[in-house]
Amino acid sequence: MSIEPHSNTQRDLETLADSLSASADGLHARLMRAIRQKMPGTSDPAISRAAAQALFANEVALRQHALGLYLEAARLAAVGLGGLQKQLLDVTAQAQEKIRKIDQIKDLIALTGELLSLAAAVATGAPEKLVAPYEKLKARVESM
Amino acid sequence: MISPRLTWLHLSIHALLIGCLLAVFAMLGGCASSTPRMADVRAFAADAPKLNAYHELTERYRSAYERQQPYLAPAADLRERALDASRKQASDDFRRIDDVVQAYLQALGALAGDRRYDLRDPLKVVGTGIKAWPDTGLEDRHVNAFTGLTRLLSRAVTAPMQERAVNDLMRDASAPVQQLLDAMRKLLRLYDRSNDNEQRIVLGMLEMEIPYLDADRDRLLIALAKSHLQEKTAEYRLIGLRHTLARKNLDLIEQRHRALVESLPQP
Numbered sequence: 581m582s583i584e585p586h587s588n589t590q591r592d593l594e595t596l597a598d599s600l601s602a603s604a605d606g607l608h609a610r611l612m613r614a615i616r617q618k619m620p621g622t623s624d625p626a627i628s629r630a631a632a633q634a635l636f637a638n639e640v641a642l643r644q645h646a647l648g649l650y651l652e653a654a655r656l657a658a659v660g661l662g663g664l665q666k667q668l669l670d671v672t673a674q675a676q677e678k679i680r681k682i683d684q685i686k687d688l689i690a691l692t693g694e695l696l697s698l699a700a701a702v703a704t705g706a707p708e709k710l711v712a713p714y715e716k717l718k719a720r721v722e723s724m
Numbered sequence: 725m726i727s728p729r730l731t732w733l734h735l736s737i738h739a740l741l742i743g744c745l746l747a748v749f750a751m752l753g754g755c756a757s758s759t760p761r762m763a764d765v766r767a768f769a770a771d772a773p774k775l776n777a778y779h780e781l782t783e784r785y786r787s788a789y790e791r792q793q794p795y796l797a798p799a800a801d802l803r804e805r806a807l808d809a810s811r812k813q814a815s816d817d818f819r820r821i822d823d824v825v826q827a828y829l830q831a832l833g834a835l836a837g838d839r840r841y842d843l844r845d846p847l848k849v850v851g852t853g854i855k856a857w858p859d860t861g862l863e864d865r866h867v868n869a870f871t872g873l874t875r876l877l878s879r880a881v882t883a884p885m886q887e888r889a890v891n892d893l894m895r896d897a898s899a900p901v902q903q904l905l906d907a908m909r910k911l912l913r914l915y916d917r918s919n920d921n922e923q924r925i926v927l928g929m930l931e932m933e934i935p936y937l938d939a940d941r942d943r944l945l946i947a948l949a950k951s952h953l954q955e956k957t958a959e960y961r962l963i964g965l966r967h968t969l970a971r972k973n974l975d976l977i978e979q980r981h982r983a984l985v986e987s988l989p990q991p
Contacts, residue, residue: 590910594913594914594917597917598917601917601920601921604921604924605924608924608928611932612931612932615932615935616935623939625935625936629936632932632936633797633932636928636929636932637797637799637800639924639928640796640797640800640925640928640929641799641800641803643921643924643925644800644803644804644807644921644925646917646921647788647807647918647921647922648807650917650918650921651807651810651811651814651914651918653910653914654814654818654910654914654915655814
């Protein structure tokens with residue numbers, strides 16, 4: 581695996597932000613589905629409020645990372661620079677797919693947590709910091 | 725990254741630029757038609773206010789934090805506050821883009837009018853003031869387009885022949901105007917995507933929390949929350965429509981500008 585120190589183009593940042601937004605959309609759909617499932621014999625949601633809030637907090641954090649990347653892309657809209665790695669997009673796409681499929685709230689929180697640390701590493705712009713979260717997310721996606 | 729003093733300097737230079745241009749238009753006045761081409765140019769320039777939708781959406785983008793704040797949990801609020809600072813700083817630059825494009829359109833309209841003009845002095849100020857721009861964080865291509873355009877404006881206003889001046893201005897401004905319109909289109913798209921996320925943060929919080937309210941104990945709160953959710957949904961739908969309109973206006977201006985540039989007489 582190689583993540584080379586490429587500079588980010590406005591378009592790449594935008595695509596990555598789109599991808600994080602899509603992950604957040606997937607997470608939200610999954611969360612609302614869990615909330616609509618009722619505990620047997622009651623009208624209470626099957627998922628606890630604390631778990632729902634934790635998932636929603638991850639969703640908001642993903643969106644905020646997307647917002648930050650959109651802002652960065654906006655700043656770059658007037659200059660052309662290099663390209664961001666395709667691997668990042670692939671791995672976030674895989675994570676989205678998993679979000680759609682996972683039924684275990686615990687796994688879902690863990691997966692979105694990994695996705696968040698990858699997004700945070702992208703935001704720092706330091707390529708060497710990308711490798712660890714990338715590997716971790718990749719390993720988690722593969723193990724599921 | 726820019727000192728308050730510099731920011732003030734840039735703002736005042738900017739205000740000065742717009743002021744000078746407005747003075748130019750006031751002096752040029754009138755718009756009795758000379759040739760059909762000049763009438764076309766004036767009609768095109770009269771569309772300048774269509775860029776106001778971009779302006780409004782830039783302002784809305786700038787104030788994203790204030791709208792989201794009530795819905796954010798403490799950790800998210802902290803992150804958003806950091807984002808807010810850089811968003812506000814960047815938006816200052818974003819809103820100058822349409823100011824200069826509007827100034828260009830207005831100058832074009834005034835030039836295509838029929839009166840004589842002679843304005844050497846105030847426009848010299850424009851030429852010197854713009855040099856300070858590259859330090860603001862507005863990027864190179866941008867600043868070059870901006871600087872080039874203001875230089876062209878000052879040259880055009882001092883040119884002797886009206887129609888030739890209009891044609892020269894359009895010909896020389898064609899590339900920078902194209903780039904600035906391009907940048908505006910990209911920024912609009914990014915505002916739009918950001919708005920989508922903002923919408924989902926705000927509506928999502930309400931959607932997620934409402935099911936945990938107690939149907940008896942929290943009846944009033946449920947009613948208020950649901951009604952608020954409806955209002956917010958309507959607000960974001962309207963902003964979505966505003967985005968579509970802003971994009972269409974920008975496309976229209978770009979097409980008409982290109983058509984006028986393509987029909988320029990050979991120099």
